[in-house]
Amino acid sequence: MNQEYEQLLNAIEDKKAVLGVVGLGYVGLPLAVEMVKQGFTVIGIDVDPSKIEQIYHGDSYITDISSEELKACVASGRFKPTTDYSMITVIDALSICVPTPLSENQDPDTSYITSVVDQIKLHMKKGLLITLESTTYPGTTEELIQDKIEALGYRVGEDFFLCFSPERVDPSNTRFNTFNTPKVIGGTTEACLTLGTALYSKYVEQVVPVTSPKVAEMSKLLENTFRSVNIAFINEMAMMCDRMGIDIWEVIDAAGTKPFGFMPFYPGPGIGGHCIPLDPMYLSWKAKGFRFYSKFIELAQSTNDNMPYYVINKTSTILNEYAKSIKKSNILVLGMAYKPDISDLRESPALEVYELYKENGANVEYYDPHAVSFRDKNGETVYSVDYDLAKFKTYDCIVLTTNHSGLDYGEIASMGVPILDTRNAFKEFNEPHIYKIGHSVQHIEEPNMALIV
Numbered sequence: 001m002n003q004e005y006e007q008l009l010n011a012i013e014d015k016k017a018v019l020g021v022v023g024l025g026y027v028g029l030p031l032a033v034e035m036v037k038q039g040f041t042v043i044g045i046d047v048d049p050s051k052i053e054q055i056y057h058g059d060s061y062i063t064d065i066s067s068e069e070l071k072a073c074v075a076s077g078r079f080k081p082t083t084d085y086s087m088i089t090v091i092d093a094l095s096i097c098v099p100t101p102l103s104e105n106q107d108p109d110t111s112y113i114t115s116v117v118d119q120i121k122l123h124m125k126k127g128l129l130i131t132l133e134s135t136t137y138p139g140t141t142e143e144l145i146q147d148k149i150e151a152l153g154y155r156v157g158e159d160f161f162l163c164f165s166p167e168r169v170d171p172s173n174t175r176f177n178t179f180n181t182p183k184v185i186g187g188t189t190e191a192c193l194t195l196g197t198a199l200y201s202k203y204v205e206q207v208v209p210v211t212s213p214k215v216a217e218m219s220k221l222l223e224n225t226f227r228s229v230n231i232a233f234i235n236e237m238a239m240m241c242d243r244m245g246i247d248i249w250e251v252i253d254a255a256g257t258k259p260f261g262f263m264p265f266y267p268g269p270g271i272g273g274h275c276i277p278l279d280p281m282y283l284s285w286k287a288k289g290f291r292f293y294s295k296f297i298e299l300a301q302s303t304n305d306n307m308p309y310y311v312i313n314k315t316s317t318i319l320n321e322y323a324k325s326i327k328k329s330n331i332l333v334l335g336m337a338y339k340p341d342i343s344d345l346r347e348s349p350a351l352e353v354y355e356l357y358k359e360n361g362a363n364v365e366y367y368d369p370h371a372v373s374f375r376d377k378n379g380e381t382v383y384s385v386d387y388d389l390a391k392f393k394t395y396d397c398i399v400l401t402t403n404h405s406g407l408d409y410g411e412i413a414s415m416g417v418p419i420l421d422t423r424n425a426f427k428e429f430n431e432p433h434i435y436k437i438g439h440s441v442q443h444i445e446e447p448n449m450a451l452i453v
């Protein structure tokens with residue numbers, strides 16, 4: 001192997017290599033902190049000066065990194081946050097952790113990656129190891145990084161080194177973190193893989209080398225497409241059970257007693273987050289370029305996207321039991337975040353449910369102890385109402401969309417207001433005014449006139 005390779009491998013082994021992380025968000029900041037904790041000097045680059053400011057002041061803006069931890073990293077003198085890309089000239093190994101969203105028409109938006117590559121080209125130096133971590137379609141690493149850098153005259157595997165290692169950060173997961181979550185990595189050449197594996201092994205407990213960046217890119221998309229398809233399947237099963245008058249939640253619990261060959265997923269009002277709704281679309285988009293049309297991915301997307309409409313229709317059926325309509329009803333959406341005990345609203349299905357109630361003429365409000373406000377489709381800021389049982393009693397229907405653990409479901413159920421539970425959070429309270437998706441509406445002979453206010 002050449003001199004650049006030997007020098008970098010030695011610098012990694014004795015932790016003298018200067019590491020860089022581009023993108024100090026929920027992936028990049030924990031990664032940088034782990035690198036510092038393992039003894040490396042790390043230059044963190046982000047385009048947002050407020051992030052740099054907060055890091056210098058030891059104010060963590062990432063749930064999984066405490067401010068004390070961040071302060072210790074900065075105090076060590078080995079964590080240098082900056083907006084200055086020219087620092088790449090002193091970096092030996094650079095990890096790219098920038099967003100990969102979808103464009104307006106649901107195509108991959110790799111503009112964040114390409115803008116980083118443009119900066120790398122400006123400050124490129126021989127011997128640099130580049131590892132892309134952002135979730136993306138198979139081929140991105142070669143097409144958007146290798147080809148662009150080689151066009152400058154550098155040869156991959158000799159003058160620079162290139163890997164793909166998918167991020168597996170699960171925000172707020174208290175069991176799995178950057179260090180103890182196995183990390184897949186694929187190199188464009190043997191030398192690249194050896195260097196990437198040596199580096200990541202210094203701050204990740206288990207590194208999983210694979211034969212190419214494409215395998216690594218595809219493995220991440222498989223992980224998350226697997227979830228999207230299975231969630232869509234259980235959502236379809238929920239609507240089937242609703243139609244057949246069978247309780248899907250009881251069915252899942254029963255099937256879940258099978259100790260092998262089954263993995264429970266649960267119905268909901270749709271899917272949210274920065275991964276599951278987006279990642280499969282990266283895969284189906286790329287596959288179309290090979291004239292391969294993934295029916296599973298498209299069907300899962302449409303099934304999951306349909307769930308907010310199913311929630312609205314079910315609300316109509318429930319209100320009908322009380323001789324009411326959605327129009328002019330007072331509806332409380334309970335929970336706005338895309339999953340329990342976080343404030344993250346990205347792609348949250350509860351946002352869609354809220355907007356659909358509005359479009360159908362309801363007076364809709366929401367309560368979420370974590371997500372205190374959001375901007376609606378018209379750009380207006382909507383604030384969570386206070387937790388006020390007297391006020392909650394005045395609603396015609398309460399729709400539970402996020403099953404935060406801190407809510408007192410017993411006292412909410414005790415008010416007698418019709419509840420549509422989309423997460424089976426009220427499973428302990430089997431009362432006639434508590435309805436749930438995935439089960440039919442129990443018809444009542446005479447509406448409880450006391451509830452018709």
Ligand code: SAJ
Nearest residue numbers: 167168169170231265266267268271272273275276338339
């Ligand atoms: N959801 C369901 N039913 C289920 C599971 C999830 O409706 O059975 C919904 C959730 O409510 C949420 C959406 O799907 O709205 C996504 O939920 P998620 O549990 O997949 O959580 P995410 O989006 O935070 O996914 C992340 C992913 N992590 C990474 O990409 C590194 C995913 O791969 C993880 O499996 C997931 O966390 C996790 O297991 O927590």
